[in-house]
Amino acid sequence: MITINLAVVPGDGVGKEIMPEAVDVLTAIAEVHGGLKFQYEWYPYSCEYYIEHGKMMDDDGIEKLKNHDAIFLGAVGNPKLVADHVSLWGLLLPIRREFEQVINIRPAKLVKGVSSPLANPSEFEFVVVRENSEGEYSEVGGRIHKGPDEIAIQNAIFTRKGTERVMEYAFQYAMQRRRHLTSATKSNGIFHSMPFWDEVFHSMTERYPEVDTQSIHIDALSAFFVSKPHTFDVIVASNLFGDILTDLGAAVMGSIGIAPAANINLNGKYPSMFEPVHGSAPDIFGKGIANPIGQIWTGKMMLDHFGELELGTKLLNIIEEVVADGFKTPDIGGSFTTKEVSSEIIKRIKML
Numbered sequence: 599m600i601t602i603n604l605a606v607v608p609g610d611g612v613g614k615e616i617m618p619e620a621v622d623v624l625t626a627i628a629e630v631h632g633g634l635k636f637q638y639e640w641y642p643y644s645c646e647y648y649i650e651h652g653k654m655m656d657d658d659g660i661e662k663l664k665n666h667d668a669i670f671l672g673a674v675g676n677p678k679l680v681a682d683h684v685s686l687w688g689l690l691l692p693i694r695r696e697f698e699q700v701i702n703i704r705p706a707k708l709v710k711g712v713s714s715p716l717a718n719p720s721e722f723e724f725v726v727v728r729e730n731s732e733g734e735y736s737e738v739g740g741r742i743h744k745g746p747d748e749i750a751i752q753n754a755i756f757t758r759k760g761t762e763r764v765m766e767y768a769f770q771y772a773m774q775r776r777r778h779l780t781s782a783t784k785s786n787g788i789f790h791s792m793p794f795w796d797e798v799f800h801s802m803t804e805r806y807p808e809v810d811t812q813s814i815h816i817d818a819l820s821a822f823f824v825s826k827p828h829t830f831d832v833i834v835a836s837n838l839f840g841d842i843l844t845d846l847g848a849a850v851m852g853s854i855g856i857a858p859a860a861n862i863n864l865n866g867k868y869p870s871m872f873e874p875v876h877g878s879a880p881d882i883f884g885k886g887i888a889n890p891i892g893q894i895w896t897g898k899m900m901l902d903h904f905g906e907l908e909l910g911t912k913l914l915n916i917i918e919e920v921v922a923d924g925f926k927t928p929d930i931g932g933s934f935t936t937k938e939v940s941s942e943i944i945k946r947i948k949m950l
């Protein structure tokens with residue numbers, strides 16, 4: 599029996615509604631497998647936790663989470679209670695950084711039954727491999743003076759190690775897929791870091807002659823995600839570019855509520871974290887209509903991560919069948935509740 603010891607952090611808003619559903623799906627899929635078991639430990643870390651304790655997690659929160667095989671996270675953020683930069687830097691970013699989750703993978707595809715806002719899109723299926731530990735999301739910089747003389751300086755950090763690492767991962771990923779890799783750049787406007795990014799990418803292309811490559815400026819690339827998403831396979835991007843591109847990827851899929859993501863630790867020293875692309879969706883929280891598919895598909899990525907590729911594929915097939923058969927929450931044009939969609943998924947898992 600393989601036991602996967604999960605830290606479950608529902609977080610805020612709809613995270614609290616979709617997480618119990620996704621956990622039930624994982625339990626059902628493990629039962630079908632027969633030789634796999636998930637053990638769950640739930641953590642209340644959230645903005646409500648902050649209001650009660652003055653911090654987003656326990657002082658030894660990182661130590662506690664470290665003991666798990668993986669972290670399954672919903673969404674964090676409730677700007678009415680806690681400023682977003684406080685909640686983000688108090689929970690999500692420390693986890694990603696302390697656990698060296700240096701790669702963020704975010705797939706996007708046209709799902710049967712979900713209408714994309716694009717008119718007549720060709721079938722697309724691509725994956726953004728995003729640098730997850732440095733780049734534009736850094737604490738380096740500062741502010742000085744007040745009033746009209748105030749200055750804010752924000753430094754972006756691009757190390758050779760981090761840049762080569764994300765590109766290596768993306769090339770390897772592309773090798774397992776359609777062998778087509780696009781680099782998101784902006785070397786015409788960003789003077790130092792992006793020409794460096796391009797140089798590293800170019801040097802890697804020589805090591806992977808089998809992979810067809812292209813570099814596209816982020817502004818044009820964003821437009822191409824809309825006008826011809828089917829032309830992409832794997833895209834490698836810096837932290838900020840990847841973040842923006844993947845919201846766009848989720849949007850062309852039809853809803854951010856279905857988009858999955860994984861934060862991967864590569865050295866095996868710490869757990870990886872699996873969290874959907876979307877946030878806590880305060881505008882729909884409490885209505886029972888949040889789409890659980892982003893969280894459940896994220897669970898599929900976790901199965902893949904633990905080598906259960908066949909099971910992961912079965913789960914994704916079921917998700918697609920359920921949606922194609924019309925079990926849809928309002929964000930993708932249906933009238934079903936969170937629970938009704940996840941119950942249908944579980945019902946079909948049990949028929950496997």
Ligand SMILES: NC(=O)c1ccc[n+]([C@@H]2O[C@H](COP(=O)([O-])OP(=O)(O)OC[C@H]3O[C@@H](n4cnc5c(N)ncnc54)[C@H](O)[C@@H]3O)[C@@H](O)[C@H]2O)c1
Nearest residue numbers: 673674675676677682854855876877878879882888889929
């Ligand atoms: N990884 C994370 O935890 C994460 C990611 C993004 C935003 N946030 C936080 O979430 C809060 C809200 O942010 P936001 O409004 O910019 O982004 P959001 O992703 O929460 O919501 C954007 C839009 O998508 C919809 N949506 C999101 N998830 C959905 C789901 N599962 N089903 C149906 N519709 C869904 C929302 O209703 C909203 O209209 C903020 O505090 C923000 O910082 C957290």
